[in-house]
Each structure stands twice: as structure tokens, then as C-alpha cells.
Amino acid sequence: MKKHNVWLSVDFLLKAAILFAFIFPFLWMISTSLQTFQETLSVPPTLIPSSPQWINFVEAMTSGPFATYAKNSIIITLSIIIIQFLVMIPAAYAFAKYEFFGKNVLFALVLIAFMMPGQVTFIPIYLMMADWGLIKTLIPQILPFMSNAFGIFLLRQYFMQIPEEIIEAARLDNASEFKIMWKIMTPMAKPALATIALFSFVSHWNDYFWPLVMTDSNEVRPLTLGIAMLKQSEGISNWHIIMAGNVVLVIPILIVYLLCSKQIVKAFVYSGIK
């Protein structure tokens, strides 16, 4: 019994240490966002601000067209996720459950797309978008991400695990293929869908490189670029303002994470298979 307790406390301490290592940078960010400029410079570093400077958030949000940035970030990220789901689910269903000519070649193409980094394709895509006169729109930030190769791959694996008998049974009941896909397969793949949605959201919400190279004007820029602009080009950066901007940037990610993590757990517990 005693030995058991020792292990429990070691277990607890280890978990606490790992948790602390992950959470500390976030706490520091929040702390810095509430400090005065002098406090951000002090050595040793200030951990708890003497009086919280909420004004930092006002200053960060009024230093540029942040309402536009936020609106763009939301439109871009939501559009990407919705379009990806519309493309990804039928594609994954076809790759998992249909036999057709050239299936393996097509799937290999999907995997190659998965391995191609944006840094390789951005110049041709920029030239193409400029040619179509779309640089002053949000489309260059949405269209290239219409399909999500990682998502198709993950979802296909998931669909393949669903027994053929379930589909057969539905077909016997005269369900259309469309209905099978959306009403039977999709709900069963909830954990995979939640995972993909979370990854997709985080990577596009936080993206700096792609919007930077695809946009030339503030009207079409997302939050990440607005926050990069807070950084002093020469001299001492106003870390308290930059961190206030970062807190605003991170909050939606935390919300989406909390929503998705609940969904993942729930789906694992209640799903009919395994």
C-alpha cells in the first residue's frame, strides 16, 4: 500500500513537471502582456506584474486595423475548414471503399501533395493569382488549401476500419451512397474529423509565411501579420504590447482546442466500433 502511494506521488510529480514545462511559456506571455515597459526590461524578470496594465491590450488593438485583421483571420480559417471538409470526406470515402481505375496513382498524387511544402510552391501560385487579379482578395489565402492531403489520408485510414457489413446493411435498406457517406460514415469518423479540424485551424490561424507572401495590403491581411508589425524594427521591442497581441491571437485556439478535445474523447467513448 505504501509503495503504491510512493509511485502515485512520483507519477503526480512527473506529470506536474511536464505540465509546468508546457504551461510556463503561456503564463509568461500572459504575465508580460500585463506588465509595464519598465517591468519587461527588469533583471531578474518580473513574474507577477505589480498592477495589471489592461491598457496594453487597448494599445495593441488600436495600433492598426485590427478589426479588419481579425475579420480576415476568421473568414480565411473558417472557409478553409468548411471547404476542406466538403472535399475531403467524399475523397476519403472513395479512396477507402470504391474500386476504380487509377485509384492507386491518384492516391499517390495525394500523398505527394501532402509532402510538398508551401515554400516550394508559393512563387508560381503568387504569379498565377496575380495573373488572375486576385492579389487584393482573400482567395490566394483560401484556394490553395481547398484540399487537405493529410486529412484525406487520415480519414481514409479511418473509413477503411469501418466494416463493409455496415455499408452493405445500409444499401439493403435502400440508402443512397450520398446518405451512407454523410449519415453513416461521417458520424463514425468524428474523432478523426475533430483532429483534422483542430490541426487545420491551428495551422491556418497561426500561419505567417503564406499570408505574408500572398498579400500586399492591410485590407486582406490576417492577425498574425498585424502582430508582427508591433515588433520594433530597430531598438528595444515593446514586449508587453507584442504579448498582449499574442494573447488575443491565442485565445481562439484555446477555445477551439477545448471544444475539439471534448469531442474527441466523447467520440472515442460512444462510437459503435472498437
Added chain:
Amino acid sequence: MKLKYVLSAMAVLVFMMLAGCQGEAEKSSGTKSKEEGTATIQFWHSLGGKNGEFMDQLIQRFNDSQDEVKVVGTFQGTYDETSTKLQQSISAKTGPDVTMLERAYVQQFAESEVLEDMTPYLKESGLKKGDFTKGLMGHSTFNDKLVSLPLNRSTPILHVNKTMLDEKGLKVPTTWDELNEVANALVVKEGDKVTRYGLTMPYDTWYPIAMISQSKGTYFNKDKTSVGFAKNDVGVKVFQYLKDMQKTGALYYPPAQDSGNIVNQMFAAGKVGLMFQSTGTIGDISQNTDFEYVTAFLPKNKIHATPTGGGNVAMLAGSENKEAAWKFIDFMMEDPKGLQQFIVETGYLPFTEKMVDSKEIQDLWTKEPNKKTAYDQLKYAVDNNKSVAWPETMHEFFSAIEAIMYDDEEIEPTLDQFKGEVERILSES
């Protein structure tokens, strides 16, 4: 069935969003053409934070001063990111009319003939090259064409915590030998751990190049076929000098990431007494220190020398509104509310006689003599890294600096290898 409705609703939503974007496109695509006789000029820059706000104010002052030209200023990331964006946008014909260019990139763009020769415009406005401070015009002409003018220019300078030196009865160093002595005398150790350093500088090619020039070497040789610091082991001596100081704790060489901010904060916090750093930081530092803070010329070795840095302004050959673009550039150069005011606000260097003689700048120098030191040092300005191939060799130079300063690699073989790389790059370009 319900799902079908949800799906079609989602699809409609997506199309509405895309259509919404399209609508915005139409709204803003008119900016390049003339609207009611007003020409709109796109101006790209790399100024963030407070400097970015001062630049926005300058643009606002210009727009308020007349109603023929409207300038839209846009931040395009760091100097490097701006230059990448320029390259892609010029080939896509979506480039701006006027742009800020880090001075070392000017040659590269000038060679591709995408920068407009501003000589006729300069004449038209009654200006001449001689009106500009010579030390800052090093990157302005290319094949007899005036391809850029100074904008936010700076040089490295020695920042001194005078209070710390006085406590030890030390004088501000003016030569390398004195610098070595003072920096070592400032070191404070607790056991083996250094708690206070003598000298620091950001991780950058700027400072080694300054020191090479001070030792009568050059970055490129005269014919631009190789490096100009192999003769008499100039390069080896520069890095040996730095390494010797690093070993005793006299030199703190910061980690590469965000090194400029790190050294500024250490200096402001009194953790280091001397710092090589840009003149662009004087304003911030003087506001945030409670010790006696002075600036001085970079110490000399064989001679006094300093490279220059910061951004220039250029007009793009592809602009459809060159007259309007020049109007904006001319305002920045000549109007007291143009760059002169920006310079007073930010601490960058004035660069025309008119600016230097103005009451505003003279008042500023009386109030903050530290800023005058930087201007006076310009008489020693020399830039010997001018080449189309500079940006490419710069990356190799960074690798050599990393190998020597961080990984303790042998200096001579590292520099020999760097020399080989430079010769290869120069022979290819």
C-alpha cells in the same frame, strides 16, 4: 434529409464568403488608377513598432499637404522579407511605385534594371547629389544611374555606460588596445560565472566588417574576385581579437535569435558596460536607462572606419505614376515635415545639408549630443561590401561567424573555407 440542407447551407455560405472577398477586390482594385484626378501611390516599407507609427504619420502629413497624390504605405515584414516580396511582385507586375530597400540589396535590384533612374527628377526639383551626405550615398548610384536615396540610415556606434566606467576610473576607449583593457577591467565574476561583461554586440556581419575596415582590410577585394581581408591575416586577427575577449568574459557574444534585443536589454540593465550597436537604438536606450549614457566613435585599430546601414528609398521602373511617386519622394527629402521630422522622432541620421543645418536637428543635437556623435562619425563611413553577390555571400559569412564565435572552430581554416565560397559565388555572378 436534414443533412442535405445543412450541407447546401454550408456551400451557400462558402460561396457568399468568396463572393464577399470578390466584392472587396473590386473596391480596392481601383486604387492604382486615378480617381477624380488623384493618383494613388503604393509605398512599401519595413518599419514596425514605433518607427512604423512615425512612418504612418509622415505619410499622413504628405497626404494632408496636397490633394493630387495619395500615398498608401504598407508594412511588408523585415528588410529581407520585403526584398523577397519585391522580387516576386515585380515579376508578377503587382509591385509598388515606391519602396524602401535595405541598402545592401540595392545593387541586386539595380542590376536587374527594375529601379528607375531618378537623376532627371532630382534635377527637376533643383536638387543635386552633392546636397546629400557623401558617406550615406555609397549605395545610391549604379552604372551612373541614381537608383536610390537615403531614407532611414544608421551606422554602428559605441554605446557607453559612463557611470560604470567612472566607478572603475576608466576612460571611454578610442583604440582597440584601450577597448581590450577597459572591457576586461569591467568584468565581474562570481566564482567561475561571469555576472557582468565588458563589451557586447549583436550577432551580425556588420560589426566584423567594421573591424575589418578598421584594420585596413575590406570585405570584397577591389576587383570583386575574392575577399579583401586575407592579406596580412587581417580577418584572422579580427576574429582572434574577439575570441580572446570572449574567453575572458570581456566579450559577451549573444545567441543568434533576437540578438539585437538581447544586447540592448543587457546594456540597459547594466549587465554590460560597452556595446557596439546601431545608432537607431539611441532614443530607446536613453529613455530607459538611469545611468549616465554616452556614445562614442567605434574604437580605431589602424584607422577609424564604420560601415553604414539602414534603408534607402527607390522608385520602381514599373510604376505607372512616376511623377506622383517623385512628388512623394521629394516631399520626404526636402520638406521639413518629411524625413527631417521622422529623423528627429526616430533617431536615424540626417543626410542633407538642409536637414543638418535646420533648427530642429541643431536643437536635437544640443539636447542629445549622443545623436551628433553618430553623424560626426560619418566622415569615416566606408562600405566595402557592395556587390550584386553580397546577399549570397552574407549567408556564408554568417556561417563562418557562427562556426568561430559559437562552435570554437579554428579561425584560419574557417575563413579560408569562407574565402573559397566567396570566390565561387563571385565567379558565378
